[in-house]
Amino acid sequence: MSLRLLIYIAVMAGVTYMVRMLPMMVFRRKIRSQFVQSFLYYVPYAVLGAMTIPAVFYATGSVLSASIGLAAAFILAFFGQSLIVVALAASGAAFIAELVSGWV
Amino acid sequence: MHIPEIILFKESYSMSSDDRREFLGGLKDGIPIALGYLSVSFGFGIMAVSGGLSVFAAVLISMTNLTSAGQVAGLTVIAEGGALIEMAVAQFVINLRYSLMSLSLSQKLNNRFTWLSRLAVSFGITDEIFAVASGRSKEVSKQYMAGLISLPWVGWALGTFLGAAAGEILPEKLKAALGIAIYGMFVAIFVPAARKAVGVLAVVLIAVTASCCLRYIPLFDGVSDGFAIIICTALAAAAGALFFPVKQQEGGGEA
Numbered sequence: 001m002s003l004r005l006l007i008y009i010a011v012m013a014g015v016t017y018m019v020r021m022l023p024m025m026v027f028r029r030k031i032r033s034q035f036v037q038s039f040l041y042y043v044p045y046a047v048l049g050a051m052t053i054p055a056v057f058y059a060t061g062s063v064l065s066a067s068i069g070l071a072a073a074f075i076l077a078f079f080g081q082s083l084i085v086v087a088l089a090a091s092g093a094a095f096i097a098e099l100v101s102g103w104v
Numbered sequence: 105m106h107i108p109e110i111i112l113f114k115e116s117y118s119m120s121s122d123d124r125r126e127f128l129g130g131l132k133d134g135i136p137i138a139l140g141y142l143s144v145s146f147g148f149g150i151m152a153v154s155g156g157l158s159v160f161a162a163v164l165i166s167m168t169n170l171t172s173a174g175q176v177a178g179l180t181v182i183a184e185g186g187a188l189i190e191m192a193v194a195q196f197v198i199n200l201r202y203s204l205m206s207l208s209l210s211q212k213l214n215n216r217f218t219w220l221s222r223l224a225v226s227f228g229i230t231d232e233i234f235a236v237a238s239g240r241s242k243e244v245s246k247q248y249m250a251g252l253i254s255l256p257w258v259g260w261a262l263g264t265f266l267g268a269a270a271g272e273i274l275p276e277k278l279k280a281a282l283g284i285a286i287y288g289m290f291v292a293i294f295v296p297a298a299r300k301a302v303g304v305l306a307v308v309l310i311a312v313t314a315s316c317c318l319r320y321i322p323l324f325d326g327v328s329d330g331f332a333i334i335i336c337t338a339l340a341a342a343a344g345a346l347f348f349p350v351k352q353q354e355g356g357g358e359a
Contacts, residue, residue: 001158001160001161001164005157005161005182007188008178008181008182008188008191009161009164009165009168009178011188011191011192011195012165012168012169012174012175012178012191012195013165013168013169015191015192015195015196015199016169016170016171016174016195016199016202017226017227019195019196019199019200019202019203019206020199020202020203020205020206020226020227020229021206021222021223021226021227022203022206023203023204023206023207023210024206024207024209024210024222024225024226024229025219025222025223025226034345034349034350034351035345035346035349036345037204037350038344038345038348038349038350039341039342039344039345040200040201040203040204040341041201041344041345041350042303042304042307042340042341042344042345042350043197043198043200043201043337043341044173044201044231044293045293045294045297045298045304045307045308045311045340045341045344046307046308046310046311046336046337046338046339046340046341046344047173047177047198047311047333047337048173048290048293048294048308049294049307049308049309049311049312049315049336049340050311050312050314050315050332050333050336050337050340051173051176051177051180051290051315051333052287052290052291052294052312053312053315053316054315054316054319054320055287056284056287059280059283059284059287060280060281060283060284061276061280061283062280065280065281066284069281069284069287069288070284070287070288070291072288073284073287073288073291073292073295074291074295076292077291077292077295077296078295078296078299080296081292082292083140083143083144083289083292083293084140084143085292086288086289086291086292087143087144087147087285087286087288087289087292088143088285088288089288090284090285090287090288090291091281091282091284091285091288092281094280094281094284095277095278095281098277098280098281099277102277
């Protein structure tokens with residue numbers, strides 16, 4: 001493993017730890033600002049949306065199979081299936097699409 | 105002389121059996137989280153080795169970070185050879201919600217927490233662990249937290265190892281198909297939430313639109329992928345907070 005990669009990982013882990021550790025060690029009062037509370041509440045959804053689309057279309061090596069996998073995930077997620085079911089169904093659908101497109 | 109010693113011994117013995125029960129209770133509560141993490145981190149492991157990382161590097165990232173969205177964004181920055189400041193800012197913004205959870209959890213710890221145990225426990229704050237710990241009716245002990253964090257951490261590292269190792273031996277087509285698994289998990293988190301709350305729907309749509317604009321409009325070619333995630337996140341979450349403020353929310357979502 002290169003030194004540069006180690007430094008990347010150290011920065012990653014260091015910042016992530018600070019974000020978790022400092023409030024527990026330093027601040028003892030609650031955040032009252034509704035804007036800040038709301039902002040933090042929305043952050044995970046914003047991150048996941050931005051990271052998923054459009055990157056997911058390039059995740060399988062073919063836009064077609066990725067789209068089919070994504071569609072399967074959307075439908076199952078919409079109907080409240082669990083994380084594991086949705087993730088595996090996306091992979092399964094993409095895999096079948098890859099196989100079928102290989103035969104055609 | 106012997107009697108007080110026996111009493112003392114008995115007292116300390118009953119204390120440690122309490123600690124034991126707390127620890128075991130934490131372990132038990134951590135099992136479902138660990139199983140979920142095992143499958144999600146499998147996807148991360150595959151993604152990491154397809155991005156050119158070694159199995160060891162992938163597992164090292166998972167053991168030291170214990171977070172899904174931040175690690176995927178980290179892979180993006182590593183893959184493009186981004187600047188260290190980009191890595192730091194991306195991790196800060198994406199993981200900022202843990203600050204709120206850490207703050208909230210700090211009010212729930214019992215008085216036997218030393219600064220050292222706070223240092224240790226704060227490492228293990230994730231959306232799911234926070235949700236379970238803050239869902240307890242009483243104060244939480246350090247033994248309970250240690251138990252609660254242990255198995256999810258092992259599951260996260262083990263799943264990464266299995267995914268990374270599988271990524272090196274699986275046939276190309278299968279590996280490609282499994283590469284979409286982690287996105288499937290992301291979809292499983294934001295789609296049901298967007299269905300329930302219009303604010304989340306708006307935030308996701310803004311984030312997706314911004315992310316597509318940054319990717320496909322030539323004007324933004326100079327914006328790296330890591331910064332693109334930061335910009336989209338800040339923009340969409342700020343718009344959500346402005347137009348759809350949330351009342352009395354303590355935690356974040358579940359990423």
